Amino acid sequence: MTIGSNPEALLEGRNLYCERDERVLFEQLSFSVQGGQLLQVKGSNGSGKTTLLRILCGLNDSFEGELYFQGQLIEEQRDQYLASLLYIGHRSGVSRILSPRENLRWSGALHYPIADADIDDALAEVGLRGYEDVPCHNLSAGQQQRVSLARLLIGRAVLWILDEPFTTLDVHAVAQLEVRLAHHVKNGGAVLVTTHHDLKVDCRHDVLDLDASRVRSSV
Numbered sequence: 001m002t003i004g005s006n007p008e009a010l011l012e013g014r015n016l017y018c019e020r021d022e023r024v025l026f027e028q029l030s031f032s033v034q035g036g037q038l039l040q041v042k043g044s045n046g047s048g049k050t051t052l053l054r055i056l057c058g059l060n061d062s063f064e065g066e067l068y069f070q071g072q073l074i075e076e077q078r079d080q081y082l083a084s085l086l087y088i089g090h091r092s093g094v095s096r097i098l099s100p101r102e103n104l105r106w107s108g109a110l111h112y113p114i115a116d117a118d119i120d121d122a123l124a125e126v127g128l129r130g131y132e133d134v135p136c137h138n139l140s141a142g143q144q145q146r147v148s149l150a151r152l153l154i155g156r157a158v159l160w161i162l163d164e165p166f167t168t169l170d171v172h173a174v175a176q177l178e179v180r181l182a183h184h185v186k187n188g189g190a191v192l193v194t195t196h197h198d199l200k201v202d203c204r205h206d207v208l209d210l211d212a213s214r215v216r217s218s219v
């Protein structure tokens with residue numbers, strides 16, 4: 001345990017600083033998210049939401065500050081951290097030449113084997129029954145996003161980091177995803193999510209506003 005870190009936090013960022021093209025995106029930014037909590041990262045276009053999430057997932061290292069997972073510096077336990085994390089980025093991360101079933105097999109194989117029946121159940125639950133073997137380039141944008149989100153159903157990660165997961169989804173799929181997020185949180189998981197959408201979730205829901213944080217830190 002690192003002295004001073006929040007012992008209850010699953011993920012904690014402390015004094016984060018990031019600039020791009022000589023413009024400060026955020027500074028002195030601190031936050032934490034624990035099991036049983038959804039933290040929505042808000043902010044105007046270009047405020048740094050995607051940048052922050054990519055930093056948290058180890059995809060961008062041009063920042064200053066400390067990141068902790070379960071009270072220990074992430075850099076000291078990167079493999080364990082990454083095994084506990086499911087990241088779905090801004091673009092759906094779906095291979096267009098593979099089918100939905102192949103995409104989920106591939107994504108699952110990165111961590112542990114997943115039974116084909118579980119993959120088919122997940123695809124059915126996101127409304128893709130009958131599309132299991134269709135190359136993803138023949139699916140609509142929303143259907144490709146559903147393939148990506150089916151990973152939430154087959155994964156075992158405790159921490160979900162999701163960048164604009166509602167984009168391209170229809171009203172029914174939005175409601176379904178909100179239920180799924182709340183279910184994960186109520187089962188002890190943690191969710192960090194960016195969205196411009198008016199999130200309606202039946203679980204603990206807090207907001208990290210990057211616009212407000214920038215205003216505060218510049219005073």
Ligand SMILES: Nc1ncnc2c1ncn2[C@@H]1O[C@H](COP(=O)(O)OP(=O)(O)OP(=O)(O)O)[C@@H](O)[C@H]1O
Pocket residue numbers: 020021025043044045046047048049050051052
């Ligand atoms: N590859 C890049 N190289 C240089 N600057 C970049 C790059 N990607 C983003 N930026 C800049 O970083 C800033 C933050 O971008 P970011 O994508 O994190 O914002 P965001 O809050 O997610 O925006 P949006 O709500 O539009 O998705 C923007 O001003 C953008 O111009």
